[in-house]
Amino acid sequence: MSDKALDSVHHIAITVQDVAKAVEWYTEQFRCDVAYQDDTWAMVQFDNLALAFVLPEQHPPHIGYAMPNAEQYGELKPHRDGTRSVYTSDPFGNVVEMMDDQSI
Amino acid sequence: MSDKALDSVHHIAITVQDVAKAVEWYTEQFRCDVAYQDDTWAMVQFDNLALAFVLPEQHPPHIGYAMPNAEQYGELKPHRDGTRSVYTSDPFGNVVEMMDDQSI
Numbered sequence: 001m002s003d004k005a006l007d008s009v010h011h012i013a014i015t016v017q018d019v020a021k022a023v024e025w026y027t028e029q030f031r032c033d034v035a036y037q038d039d040t041w042a043m044v045q046f047d048n049l050a051l052a053f054v055l056p057e058q059h060p061p062h063i064g065y066a067m068p069n070a071e072q073y074g075e076l077k078p079h080r081d082g083t084r085s086v087y088t089s090d091p092f093g094n095v096v097e098m099m100d101d102q103s104i
Numbered sequence: 105m106s107d108k109a110l111d112s113v114h115h116i117a118i119t120v121q122d123v124a125k126a127v128e129w130y131t132e133q134f135r136c137d138v139a140y141q142d143d144t145w146a147m148v149q150f151d152n153l154a155l156a157f158v159l160p161e162q163h164p165p166h167i168g169y170a171m172p173n174a175e176q177y178g179e180l181k182p183h184r185d186g187t188r189s190v191y192t193s194d195p196f197g198n199v200v201e202m203m204d205d206q207s208i
Contacts, residue, residue: 018195031109063118063155090118
């Protein structure tokens with residue numbers, strides 16, 4: 001362990017078959033705030049990061065990292081919420097979203 | 105959004121086929137500290153939570169939550185690191201680890 005600055009996880013996206021039901025279940029189990037919700041995806045805010053619910057046919061499950069050098073992983077694409085990111089994957093196929101930390 | 109206290113995500117566990125290779129890749133891409141590593145699993149610490157690498161045949165991918173009421177979800181089992189938790193799942197089969205926040 002060291003005293004160096006560490007990178008942060010911005011969000012985790014998990015797949016659910018019913019976004020509304022997911023929001024209902026998670027807000028019943030956990031103290032979390034609904035940050036965004038429509039029929040196709042939602043995001044709930046926990047104390048230290050956000051949890052997104054996505055439909056399997058629309059997005060793979062992934063982890064989004066706030067990075068100072070996201071552009072090194074490819075062209076950053078803008079999203080509706082103003083963030084810019086690029087998707088890549090680890091050597092095992094786990095999807096990684098590299099987010100420009102200046103856009104968050 | 106509100107000012108209420110929110111629950112925290114303690115760790116995310118993702119499956120990898122090679123724990124050593126996972127530690128190598130993640131520590132190359134990210135500023136994170138190796139908190140634990142053996143041949144069967146590892147954990148790296150980010151600024152706001154930990155990321156665990158587990159073998160597919162040993163653990164399912166899951167999210168561990170630090171909870172004041174984990175025992176409501178079943179009998180808490182002790183782990184080698186001193187934490188106590190119980191596994192459950194959301195309505196869609198995503199595995200949820202409810203961790204006793206007093207044991208973390």
